[in-house]
Amino acid sequence: MFQRPTYRLLDAFRLHGLDLSLGTPTDGLKQLEPLFTPLYDALVGHSQEQTFWHADETRWQVFVTVEGNAGHRWYLWVFPAADVVVFVLSPTRGRETPDAHFGDDAEGTRVVDRYSAYQAMAAVQSGTLVLAFCWAHVRRDFLRVRKGRPEHTAWADGWVARIGRLYHRSDERRNATPLPAAVPRPRTEADQRVRDHVEAMRTQRDDELADPQLPPARRKVLQSLANHWAGLTVFLDQPDVPLDHNTAERAQRGPVVGRKNYYGSGAEWSGRLAAMLFRLFQTLSLANLNPHAWLTAYLTACAEAGGEVPADAERDLPWNLSDEQKRAWSQDREPRPTDTS
Structure with a gap:
């Protein structure tokens, strides 16, 4: 839970007069894995019953040899929902992992970055699972141009400011007094301001892309913005969908600290146990x-x-x-x- 490697815990125990060999807690932890497996499965089942999730993945070292997997790089996937967080450890970064977790007939909305594996999922291809893309990643695109090409600073700052106003107006809409349920949903003033701002951004994007003299660095970012526009505007008709998948990135912070402290897992069973406990502790925290x-x-x-x-x-x-x-x-x-x- 505090992302400390076992040998550091043993050093702390020795200060209190308890001297243990490394194999003692390791064997004890191995005995714990089957005790958490049913809970692991139950959390997965509960997650699969939801209709809204975030998703992200990060590298995780597992120091075992697996046929077909060169090196020791595995991936730790995370799928947070309203009251449950699921981590899945996998030797691959392909669509197989989210497909296996959500199933081919998953229904709902998932907030993700623009990684192609999500877009290739069976449920996404069939249209039952909708992807909402992350505006924080779009913002980083403009900041990256600003950092690498100072001559585009004013242009990048302009787009960063537009994205900032989008967040502000989206928050205003979310915090507005709820309207009574109605079909079709009544359009509020706050809602209209969000839509007007999004339309202004789309117009600005298309006007710039229509310029044959547009510098390649700008064109690349704006073309990506256009390519992902449908996923970036899911929140317009689903106001409860956030503009970014920062929830998933925050869920990964603990494991990332652990990865820096103890480099990953020394065996496949210990990697599974780590994923189980990451999952359990974050769900308890929620x-x-x-x-x-x-x-x-x-x-x-x-x-x-x-x-x-x-x-x-x-x-x-x-x-x-x-x-x-x-x-x-x-x-x-x-x-x-x-x-x-």
């Missing part, structure tokens, strides 16, 4: 649950079941908890006073 309190209760139940998974393990997932359990395991609960007697 429900404002204390992972330490939750783990203590769950592992105690496993011990009482003879070291096996409890028959009703899924009852401890956030959406199945009683109000009493939520209060007992809440992150906001007052800590117990230290015994100083």
Whole structure:
């Protein structure tokens, strides 16, 4: 949870007089993996029942040899939804991983970057899964031109400012007083301002692209903007869809810190366990649950079941908890006073 390698934990234990060999906690962790597998599967199932997700992927080293996979680079995929976060460790970065997770008949909306694997998914190709592209990535395109080609600074700054106003007007629309449900949805003043600004951006883009003297650096960015326009404007008719997939990128921060501290996983089982726990801890966090309190209760139940998974393990997932359990395991609960007697 704190992204510290095992040997550093052992060094800390030694300061308290507990001297363990590296193999002791490693073997213990390996024994834990099957205890979390049913929860892992239940979280996947709950994620697949949703209709709105974010998605992202990042590299993850797994130091094993796999046929057909040169080197040790694997990928850690993340699919956050409203109340569940799913991590999937895969040796490939292709469409196979999101296809396997969502299925060929997935329905809903997913906020993603412009990586081609998402666009190649079966459900996207059939039209049942809609991709909403990330405006933060578009903004980075203009900033990249600004950094690499100073002569385009004023032009890039102009587009960055337009994107900033888009965020501002989208926030205004989201924070406006909700209207009663109606079909078709009534058009509010805040909604119209968003649409007018998007139309002005489209017109500006097309006017610039029509210029035969447009510098290649500008044309490349604007052509990408045009190519992805449909996905970038999904939020117009779905106001609850955010303008970017920063939620997914934030979900990856912990694992990325871990990757820098301990380089990845030394075995396939440890990689699976890492993905399981990344998934579990972030899902608990969404429900404002204390992972330490939750783990203590769950592992105690496993011990009482003879070291096996409890028959009703899924009852401890956030959406199945009683109000009493939520209060007992809440992150906001007052800590117990230290015994100083």
